[in-house]
């Protein structure tokens with residue numbers, strides 16, 4: 081029997097963070113996202129999460145909620161396994177990428193639950209743990225040292241430092257973190273905070289500390305500056321905000337403007353697009369990281385499977401590390417610096433906790 085979509089529930093989800101997340105473009109004290117639950121006639125619930133981030137995607141929570149309400153009318157009565165057709169529709173109407181991600185991952189969740197398999201297995205991969213980096217927000221030297229020590233103690237083997245607000249202080253903070261661990265991998269992310277000249281100076285100053293890469297040193301739309309930094313940096317450069325689709329990645333790769341690319345499900349809009357970008361970057365002989373916004377174990381569970389299927393080189397998937405509590409039952413979790421996935425089919429999420437969710441449809 082062909083299953084059909086019977087109902088689409090939409091929730092606004094808010095979770096306080098245990099520490100302020102501060103990057104070059106702003107700071108936040110809580111997670112604010114939207115979750116959907118697509119119910120089918122046969123009794124399966126598929127879960128999806130949208131994290132609208134105004135500064136990257138130019139999408140806001142109210143706007144994505146409106147989109148999801150409207151799109152659920154299109155979904156009702158459809159076969160949830162017709163994921164391809166639904167994705168083409170999402171692309172055709174130019175759906176907000178974060179909203180498209182929520183719908184697409186909820187459909188993958190339904191497919192996994194229908195088949196009785198975890199998503200990574202559906203994609204032909206295993207569920208073994210993934211080494212991930214732990215994030216250090218922009219802060220004073222004291223705050224930086226405290227975060228680094230906490231992450232090292234928690235077992236993280238890679239530290240991702242946010243930089244981009246003050247060149248001199250950034251260099252001092254990197255030196256400080258390196259002094260706390262000789263072995264840890266250090267990733268740096270400027271979130272568009274530098275000019276090309278500053279970025280080149282920064283890269284040349286921190287290279288001696290053994291840096292894996294520097295992410296998005298300059299403005300997302302400024303490919304010329306990105307290429308200039310890449311050509312004058314002893315440290316590999318990674319594009320993040322500059323890449324929201326396979327087309328964006330192709331433009332940068334053809335211009336030889338970046339060494340690596342950071343793919344996030346929220347930016348890509350679907351598992352399919354995320355895979356396309358990863359494959360494209362690898363075809364050009366470059367490396368690819370899977371990243372995330374401040375996001376819950378639901379979206380990170382989908383990212384876990386995307387990492388496996390796209391054979392990503394780096395993982396920055398600690399999006400819920402500072403959540404006071406997970407707003408969902410099941411999904412991904414972090415142990416000793418590794419990302420693991422709960423048992424269960426699809427995304428392994430069993431429910432959205434009422435405590436943090438307000439149902440709006």
Ligand SMILES: [Mg+2]
Nearest residue numbers: 269295296320
């Ligand atoms: Mg980034």
